[in-house]
Amino acid sequence: MARVRLAGVGKTYPDGTSAVTDLDLDIADGEFLVLVGPSGCGKTTALRMVAGLEEISSGTLTIGDRVVNRTPARDRDVAMVFQSYALYPHLSVRDNIGFGLQLRKVAKSEIKKRVEAAAETLGLSEHLDRKPRNLSGGQRQRVAMGRAIVRDPQAFLMDEPLSNLDAKLRVQMRAEISRIQRDLGVTTIYVTHDQVEAMTLGDRVAVMKKGVLQQVASPQELYDRPTNIFVAGFIGSPAMNLLQGSLEADGDGDGARLALGDQTLAVPGPLLAERPALRGYIGRGVAVGIRPEDMEDAELDGARDGAVLDSTTELVEALGSELLVHFRITAAPVVTEDTKELARDAGADGLPAEAASSGLIARFSPRSRTAIGHPVRVRVDTGRLYFFDPVTGAGIWGDPAPAQQQKEGTHA
Amino acid sequence: MSTREDTAAVDPAAAPDPGQGAPQSSLASRIVSRLGSGLLQAVLVLIAVFWLMPTLGLFISSLRSPQDNSASGWWAVLTEPSQLTLENYASLLDNEGFVASFFNTVLITVPSTVLIVVIAALAAYAFAWLEFPGRDWLFLGVVGLLVVPLQVALVPIAQIYGGLGIYGSILGVVLFHVGYGLPFAIFLLRNFFAAIPRDLLEAARMDGGREFTIFRRVILPLGGPAIASLAIFQFLWVWNDLLVALVFADAQNQPMTKALQSEMRQFGANIDVISSGAFLSMVVPLLVFFAFQRYFVQGVMAGAVK
Known part of the structure; x- marks a missing residue:
């Protein structure tokens, strides 16, 4: 178990393409860090x-007290769980798990003891003498885990270990990985493109885009205080709605008014007080983020002045516990590098550059009676609006006070 | 793979339709579905009999006296089983020159095959999985050597052997076979090794394996089928070779093929020696084939990566 530190680590391929640029991460002993981002990030x-x-092209990688830039994989004392599991097909489960110990010349009796202990932890005891081809996907995944934990390494590295499992099994294994990691207390770096995995597993989550680290923070802080539009759009499901708006001074109060197309929301004074930098955007355009869960059917919630968007319901997805309501307002969508990257990740070919209106998704209580084609009044929790610079995409927060922000930002 | 078989089994109506079925099922499975199992088996038996007939003829000829062989065809034993005798084999074993040639063949074939398989497996691993400068160019060279006919090398190599003093020796024959067997062997094994999922090698590296350990404990077991096929091909090729032996082996180091050839006369042949000797030379490769047969197991990679 050890601390893992990446200082300015970069990877440039011989053809000049850069896969990772100047990556700084400091992973504490026993910490579970999740690296998340769209494919190719x-x-x-x-x-x-x-x-x-x-090979590391630039920067320094430290595991424990050793700089290991030039140390071959076999001497780094880290274990990896591969996306494909990479089990040795000619070996039994027992030998698969014990292979690393055999190569390290551990005594036979010790190998047997440790393999059986690992199998016990993973519920594989009955399958030790089977070959991988006779195992189910979930069991293969466990064997891959077993191969890592039996070695008692300095760190676990996991490369999308759950992506080949079906949804139900994935939830189960997710909990199990979390349990095992906490029991063993081994420093873990976990790669995934699934933000649910990232949020549920990570002590901290590092969001990457095109080889550049965007933000490292606890899951809640990532959700509450995204550093830019990319992180905001990537974390959360359904994704945050991003719109172009403009801030105008409110005549008498200490708040401001936010124009979204032909509708207006009132920005409460406390929010402006918390994010003083926002004052600088008054009279200018700004990118606005509204999370689906910060909207509710005004009929249920009681409408307040300046907190309602009027539209027509285009589509209702009933999930039982909630309704996802699609509607449209006349504000233009945000088009930046970040939103293009997010759209590419979502599988869309690109955003309409000059659209006059944007589609939004709101998460309503199932008691809502809204129906397709009918007018809908959407109540917005204006205290939880997100603001970003329309050009750079950087979040507008003012002073860096994450702890306080986090406390106040949580749902009532 | 099982999915494809399942669909073929579940949906027989699709098979007779050539427009729909053709791109989905393999030639073999289409033949099977057209013929039905009973007819197919009859055809297979017929083909097998056709293939075996000359072998049977040779075998029976080797069990008849030269007089009988020149008087009637081998099928005469069907009516006169008393013709069968082991005399030919007895005299063959008394023929010291021929017995020596049998051992020469073994001495040529076994080292050639072993050397080719060992060197090619190591080289193929390097070509497939190690990164070193000029690797792709070197491999291109190996592929290029595949198309160089061995005849062009006969004279120059003979001269080199003369200079080295190994002309006529078994060593010379072995080296020639190894040299000419390697390009194909490397090519075959490299392509097989390259198809092994990279993750497996990386997992072995993470598990603490050095290159040679990975080669021995992961690649060799997984490459079993390819290595077995290569070994059989090489064994047959060298065992049956006549040309290289004619050029490079002198009388005392000659293999069986050359010894048999020398029994051919301008007016007829020593059919007793040739038939029994030829049958003997045929039996050994068959034994080798059956010995390695169990390594031709399909699906050894199943369960590795998913």
Whole structure:
């Protein structure tokens, strides 16, 4: 178990493309850090550099007290769980798990003891003499885990270990990985593109985009105080609604008014007080983020002045516990590098550059009676609006007071 | 794979339709579905009999006296089983030159095959999984050597052997076979090794394996089928070779093929020696084939990566 530190780590391929740029991460002993981002963001490359499977082009990688830039994978004393599991097909489960110990010349009796203990932890005791081809997907995944934990390494590296499992099994294994990691207290770096995994597993989550680290923070802080539009749009499901708006001074009060197309929301004074930098945007355009869960059917919630958007319901997705209501307002969507990258990750070809209106998704209580084609009044929790610079995409927060922000920002 | 078989089994109506079925099922499975199992088996038996007939003829000829062989065809034993005798084999074993040639063949074939398999497996691993400068160019060279006919090398190599003093020796024959067997062997094994999922090697590296350990404990077991096929091909090729032996082996180091050839006369042949000797030379590769047969197991990679 050890601290893992990446200082300015970069990876440049011989053809000049850069997969990871100047990555700084400091992972504490026993911490569970999740690297998350869309495909091709460099998260797997970063992990493979820590593993020693990929050469480090620049920067310093430290595991424990050793700089291991030039140390081959076999001597780094880290264990990796591969996305494909990479089990040795010709070996039994027992030998698969014990392979690393055999290569390290551990005594046979000791190997037997440790393999059986690991199998016990993972519920594999009855399958020790089977070959991988006779195991189910979930069991193979466990064997891959077993191979890592039996070695008692300095750190676990996991490369999307759950992506080949079906949804139900994934939830179960997610809980199990979390339990095992906490029991063993081994420093863990976990790569995934699934933000639910990232949020549920990580002590801290590092969001990457195109090889560049965007933000490292606890899951809640990532959700509450995203550093830019990319993080805001990536964390949360359904994704945050992003709109172009403009801030105008409110005549008498200490608040402001936010114009979204032909509608207006009142920005409460306390929010402006918390984020003083926002004052500088009064009279200018601003990118606005509204989380689906910060909206509710005004009919249920009681409408307040300046906190309601009027529209027509376009689509209702009933999930039982909630309704996802799609509607449209006349504000233009935010188009920046970040939103393009998010759209690409979501599988869309690109945003309409000059659209005059944007589609929004709101999360309503199932008691809502809204129906397709009918007018809908959407109450917005204006105290939880997100603001970003429309050009740079950086979050507008004012002073860095995350702890306080986090406390006040949580749902009532 | 099982999915494909399942669909073929569940949906027989699709098979007779050539427009729909053709791209989905393999040639073999289409043949099977057209013929039905009973007819198919009859055809297979027929083909097998056709293939075996000359072998049977050779075998029976080797069990008849030269007089009988020149008087009638081998099928005469069907009516006169008393013709069968082990005399030919007895005299063959008394023929010291021929017995020596049998051992020469073994001495040529076994080292050639072993050397080719060992060197090619190591080289193939390097070509497939190690990064070193010029690797792709070197491999291109190996592929290029595949198309160089061995005849062009006969004269120059003979001269080199003369200079080295190994002309006519078994060593010379072995080296020639190894040299000409390697390009194909490396090519075959490299392509097989390259198809092994990279994750497996990386997992072994993470598990603490050095290159040679990975080669021995992961690649070799997984490469079993390819290595077994290569070994059989090489064994047959060298065992049956006549040309290289004619050029490079002198009388005392000649293998069986050359010894048999020398029994051919301008007016007829020593059918007793040739038939029994030829049958003997045929039996050994068959034994080798059956010995390695169990390594031709499909699906050894199942369960590795998913």
